[in-house]
Structures are given as C-alpha cells and as structure tokens.
Amino acid sequence: MIELENVSHSYGGSDLLCDMSLRLAPASFHFLTGPSGAGKTTFLKICYAELQPSQGRMRLFGADLAGLDRDGVARMRRRIGVVHQDCRFLDHLPLSENITLPLMAAGRDIAAEERNLSELMTWVGLKAQAGALPPQLSGGERQRAALARAVILSPDVILADEPTGNVDWEMSLRILQLLIELNRMGKTILIATHDLNLIRAAKTQVAARVLRIKDRQLHLAGADL
C-alpha cells in the first residue's frame, strides 16, 4: 500500500528523519509514536505525499512517486484518507458539507452520495449534528467528523494524526473502535499518537505493530509497551 525506502527528511538543512524504510501491507494496523517534535506529523505527510522527502524512494499502491505526474499523484492520494491533527474544517460550512468536500474535489456527484453520507453520519454518531457548524461541536465530535471526512471516498489506507488528542478516555476508546472497525473491513490503518494506553487497548483487539521515532530513526517497538 505505502512503501518508504531509505527515506530521509530535513527542514532547512537540519536532519529530522534519517534513512527510514517501511512497508504498510494491506489491512495492517500500525501505530507511530515518539516524543513531541520527533517528526510524526512530518512522517505522515511523506506517507500521503503532501511532502516530498529530501532523500529516498516512495511507492504508493505499487507506483513509484518519482514516475508519476501531478494527476497520477492526486489519484493515488485519493486512496488515502487523512485525519489531520487540527481537523482542518471550514468553519462557515455545515458539518455535512465539510464531510462531502472530498467528494466535490474528486468530481463526484454529491446528490448521488446522500445515502453514503447518511450512513457515515450514523456510523460516527453525528446524524443530529449534520447541519451544525464546526465551531459548535465538541472536541470528540470534531474528531469523529474528521474521521467521517477521511473515509467518505472509501480509501484503502487511513492515516490519523493524534485522532484522540483532545478527548477523554471514553471518547478515545470510541474513536479507536471506529478505526478498528475500518481495519476489520480491510483498510490499512496508521495512527500517530502519544497515548500508550490507547496502543495497549488496541493490542487487545488487533495485531498492531508499533513504530517509534527515536533519535531520527524509525524503530519497531518491542512487546514491552
């Protein structure tokens, strides 16, 4: 699904990520952890081709990114749903319109997707909030809405950057459960998080691999987590 080969990244000449290789297999479940500022968001941006690494090779769904034109990259990116750390809603648009924005961007007929939207809003428990504006939502509602938007195009891979960052434990477990359900439907999941308890909770239900960024390197964490 996503393959990084000897990928490194620097900002302004200062090394952040060094020589990282990773292969996310279909229907796999991964966590990415590491201290604040270690480069987790940067790593995710490379994975969904928002950022081109300073060095190394990237393959999305078997295609080498270096050989794709802009349209080709955009096509590959549509197969990846992203839950951003800050949710990134347009505050003047109702929630339902925020969630359908990726459909518009992909040139799909929104009217034909009404049932899809309705099922998705029910799935994330936000049917009653469809007409609300993003600033009127709680943190947990925003995170679930961001997840709904990330999956509206039925992506093969979901990348989530701190999807439980600002919510209590009960809501964290609810969001985790949604991601586990997506994985059981065959989606590949990569979650960046600081929350080791969340990782422990997931490991009771799925065979999750835990990656850690430490000293600019990517490590596979042991079972001692």
Ligand SMILES: Nc1ncnc2c1ncn2[C@@H]1O[C@H](COP(=O)(O)OP(=O)(O)OP(=O)(O)O)[C@@H](O)[C@H]1O
């Ligand atoms: N566009 C940028 N230009 C320059 N430096 C950047 C840029 N984006 C991030 N950085 C720096 O790279 C480092 C890693 O940032 P990043 O957001 O990837 O870390 P993170 O592990 O996700 O952090 P956190 O857990 O706090 O969200 C930070 O020192 C940050 O200031």
